[in-house]
Amino acid sequence: MGKREYGQFCGLARAAEVLGQRWTLLILRDLLTGPRRYSDLTAGLPGIPSNILATRLKELEGDGLVTRELRGRSVLYRGTPRAEELAPALDALGRWGAAAMREPREGEVVTEGSLVAGLRAAASGGKAPPETRSRVYVVRAGEAAACAIVRDGVVTVEAGEHPEPDLTVVAGPGFRDLLAGVIDPAMAVESGAVTLDGDAALLSEFSATFRIPYSDAVGEPMNSSR
Amino acid sequence: MGKREYGQFCGLARAAEVLGQRWTLLILRDLLTGPRRYSDLTAGLPGIPSNILATRLKELEGDGLVTRELRGRSVLYRGTPRAEELAPALDALGRWGAAAMREPREGEVVTEGSLVAGLRAAASGGKAPPETRSRVYVVRAGEAAACAIVRDGVVTVEAGEHPEPDLTVVAGPGFRDLLAGVIDPAMAVESGAVTLDGDAALLSEFSATFRIPYSDAVGEPMNSSR
DNA sequence: CGGGATCCCTTAGGATACTG
DNA sequence: CAGTATCCTAAGGGATCCCG
Numbered sequence: 001m002g003k004r005e006y007g008q009f010c011g012l013a014r015a016a017e018v019l020g021q022r023w024t025l026l027i028l029r030d031l032l033t034g035p036r037r038y039s040d041l042t043a044g045l046p047g048i049p050s051n052i053l054a055t056r057l058k059e060l061e062g063d064g065l066v067t068r069e070l071r072g073r074s075v076l077y078r079g080t081p082r083a084e085e086l087a088p089a090l091d092a093l094g095r096w097g098a099a100a101m102r103e104p105r106e107g108e109v110v111t112e113g114s115l116v117a118g119l120r121a122a123a124s125g126g127k128a129p130p131e132t133r134s135r136v137y138v139v140r141a142g143e144a145a146a147c148a149i150v151r152d153g154v155v156t157v158e159a160g161e162h163p164e165p166d167l168t169v170v171a172g173p174g175f176r177d178l179l180a181g182v183i184d185p186a187m188a189v190e191s192g193a194v195t196l197d198g199d200a201a202l203l204s205e206f207s208a209t210f211r212i213p214y215s216d217a218v219g220e221p222m223n224s225s226r
Numbered sequence: 227m228g229k230r231e232y233g234q235f236c237g238l239a240r241a242a243e244v245l246g247q248r249w250t251l252l253i254l255r256d257l258l259t260g261p262r263r264y265s266d267l268t269a270g271l272p273g274i275p276s277n278i279l280a281t282r283l284k285e286l287e288g289d290g291l292v293t294r295e296l297r298g299r300s301v302l303y304r305g306t307p308r309a310e311e312l313a314p315a316l317d318a319l320g321r322w323g324a325a326a327m328r329e330p331r332e333g334e335v336v337t338e339g340s341l342v343a344g345l346r347a348a349a350s351g352g353k354a355p356p357e358t359r360s361r362v363y364v365v366r367a368g369e370a371a372a373c374a375i376v377r378d379g380v381v382t383v384e385a386g387e388h389p390e391p392d393l394t395v396v397a398g399p400g401f402r403d404l405l406a407g408v409i410d411p412a413m414a415v416e417s418g419a420v421t422l423d424g425d426a427a428l429l430s431e432f433s434a435t436f437r438i439p440y441s442d443a444v445g446e447p448m449n450s451s452r
Numbered sequence: 453c454g455g456g457a458t459c460c461c462t463t464a465g466g467a468t469a470c471t472g
Numbered sequence: 473c474a475g476t477a478t479c480c481t482a483a484g485g486g487a488t489c490c491c492g
Contacts (some may be wrong), residue, residue, distance in 0.1 A: 005271070005331075006249075007335065008337055009250070009257075009336050010330075010336070010343060011325070012251060012255055012323055013252060014323035014324070015320065016252065016319075018302070026238065026239060046233060046234075085322060085325065087323050089315065089319045093313035094236070094238040096237070096311060096315050097236070097239070097244075098237025101237060107233060108235040112238070114239065117236060117238050117432055120321055121237055137262040140431030212237070215308060216309035217307040218308060222437065
């Protein structure tokens, strides 16, 4: 048995062999938001050692999850279709992890990749209204921004801004409570959990579309102010 | 940033911090099939070093995913409700990994845990007929056995045998092709992919209920190293 | 300047033996 | 049975250097 293998004919074991290496899941998370250069990945994964990123990209290429592509004088890394098949699993994992998140820990940041992944996980847990009219939301948290387009009950989330959002939601402290449903949209505005720009009446639709309840199987944080 | 943390306020990163340690995912997989003693876990995870198992169990206990319970003169490890919330994510991961599985690699075994996890992942990808009449299947692969009960479109899978199965399916070489749908039930019997005991006509219902297609995004093994 | 490779050091993991 | 204890190797972290 190699050092990465588990010696079991089991889908979960196979997944763990590929995804269980440190940083791999986050690299794939970022690549599922679109093709990225080496330096984009470095910027989106603060603290990753350069040699580890290079090693992981080579491993993922060998596993058929990433392709490299020369573009101009830099290299574009792109997730393959096989990597895209991971989306449901990443959403499920992200929902599970986010269900236990209360406040950010000391020093934790929100990257573009984490914001996009979080919104995608939240979208798979809410229910978008099956309207014909489409909505464009922009969400900003920390330095990161993402846009979500809701159309016919289907949500797509991309990194970055959008030229004509219907509503821009700037996340403040307590934004997580809105996704959890422990505060309602009006309270969220009042408490500063969100700051809005655009059609503020859409916030309740937003909060129905994006939802990650707190797990009630997790204890309260020690420094709880609620 | 500690050595296990990623420094990101992100559900996926939090999940990776807990689940990304070697062996952890498989330990949880086994504990989601029911409470297990230390020696049960050792037996279900061939090759795991004893010190690693002990370390992981302590970590999982600290993370609120496992409880220890003295029962007689041995210790029972049990997954907590928070661990059970992982089930959808494990199913999704298992499906993703299993979609790329062709034949077992040299030396790979099927354990009870892997069989149960595989059937659960397969059940989340098939559609059980919404009948009132319930079905009891027993599936055997290698040394392992599991039973699946289908009732009103809901599938529950447990480890071990069942006293009165409607159909017992013994997996042979090519059983994976039946789950993938590349051979039909009649062919599966003929080719020896399955050996049946009981109501053989139920096999087509079985193969509709448990399904894991092959990923068409996977080519031939492209990675000879490792 | 982007995309790494190399070096050194620390820590986690693996194999095996041993004990309460 | 349920773990420790030990020893050793491999992988990760951090900084720097290199090359086109």
